[in-house]
Amino acid sequence: MTSALFDLHAPHIEPSSMTAFAGNGLERRSENRDENCVEEALSKQGSHILAFSGRNLVLKHDRQVLDPLFAPYELAELKPEFDDAILLGYYKNGEPRLAVPVRAPAEDIEKHYKIADGRTLYRDQLISEELLGEFAQGAALIAWNFDNRFCGRCGKPMEMKIGGYKRVCSGCEHMIFPRTDPVVIMLVVDEERDLCLLGRGAHFAPGMYSCLAGFVEPGETIENAVRRETREESAIKVGRVRYHASQPWPMPHTMMIGCFGEALSRDIKRDEAELEDCRWFTRQEMADMLDNSGANGSSPPPKGAIAHRLMRDWLEWGA
């Protein structure tokens, strides 16, 4: 059925589903989390665990095959902290999936296992899209629980509740819930001249250009955040804003909100503290960059990055 409300994308694939870390297919059953859910999940047949060394994932490897799924008994030599275990959800066949921090020193773990951070996991495609999505959920919750061991109001220790989704202060009973940081990332388009705006930070890989981005501020709408960040970083004035896609970005617990922005001005004045360069790209330059990375000296963010999605979809829109 065609629909004025929902026919926004051509082809009809949800752009968010084509970003890295978005493939989590676990059934979370968030409404059923309670004080026993972790213990029950750990004792259930077929439960599997993602093991975290700090914020990084531990992987078993057997010749070429990398496997991040541990059965509970396989964790022993990694020194698992089962008291800090987090229930991620349930696989289609009902098997529980958990995330567990381990405290064996990284150098000991690396004798028999591989340790990888989130960027490496996705850029080098070390695990499937589904597992990347489960990693994103686990990494965010491990980081949040670690960063909130003490109460922000009174300084007393906090206790983990309902499988890692709530913490309660042992002193003043203050309750907190997992944190997700919204960031806007935007491809600003000058439709009249058929150009789009990209910048590069000093910390980028050589030659790489990407979309401008920044945290949503307290008391801001998505659209106002897009306009403010673009103005602050490039002095370009943005009019209309169109939401395009979102992406979990677990470093440590961000949600990227990808938008197109309508450029209303042309003269760039970049924020020199943030950007090393900022300029307009033609459709042809963008196509060269995406299809033949590096040929003209500039390269895009890796496939799977939401900035890559915005750049690719702008090209396809015009085609």
Added chain:
Amino acid sequence: MTSALFDLHAPHIEPSSMTAFAGNGLERRSENRDENCVEEALSKQGSHILAFSGRNLVLKHDRQVLDPLFAPYELAELKPEFDDAILLGYYKNGEPRLAVPVRAPAEDIEKHYKIADGRTLYRDQLISEELLGEFAQGAALIAWNFDNRFCGRCGKPMEMKIGGYKRVCSGCEHMIFPRTDPVVIMLVVDEERDLCLLGRGAHFAPGMYSCLAGFVEPGETIENAVRRETREESAIKVGRVRYHASQPWPMPHTMMIGCFGEALSRDIKRDEAELEDCRWFTRQEMADMLDNSGANGSSPPPKGAIAHRLMRDWLEWGA
């Protein structure tokens, strides 16, 4: 100029701009915040202050007129905590705007002033849209700074930095930044039967129905959060998702992300712990509710609520 990319709304008014708390017009100058910005702002001619008693706003009143803007010297009897002052930004004419917590007891303040919480400010339209937006920014930052006086990692006191937008631990130097909690709120539409799905929580005003809603979980896209929350609360399966509008919701620091969802199933099974009722509404029932609140026994969320916007815009879309 007509545009395939940006012509999404008819009439061409950004839906986010028609929600309450979205009217903040201050220039934030976020890239220029430093250790002196509050002191400089306070000493500048024409600086004005929003005074917070806990999480509520203090208002001067003179017969009918309510005024929340204090000059620095006017705060004395409220016992202002200038050490915890937050720089909100700058008014069009360059005058700084700040938020300052005050510690005089509420009962003393109320002898000469009015104190109002966020819901009352917006529902009773006590202040302008612009000031509501400034309140949203201030309330979020006041709450976040108050809730993070101690370090979550080590329990030592944290210090406020750069005008209230960063806190640094006096012990371990851990740094934290303001928190904004993304919530999805969705009007789920059955296009074939021309119906939409609304529910009511037990704590709602009598007869009020609204959109389903819930916090975005760690490692989730906006679209997946819409599908999961709808499934958990009503058992209705959602296919495509269309972003419509966002809204700052400063109780204490939420960002509402309003979407339309495409219903793929019909049989409702409500989450009895969350909802007192959940049912399909016809276009006519929705029109009656919005235009003639209460006439048929049900009423919508107040104007300015993003749920009201989604309901009204669904009606207009079909018109």
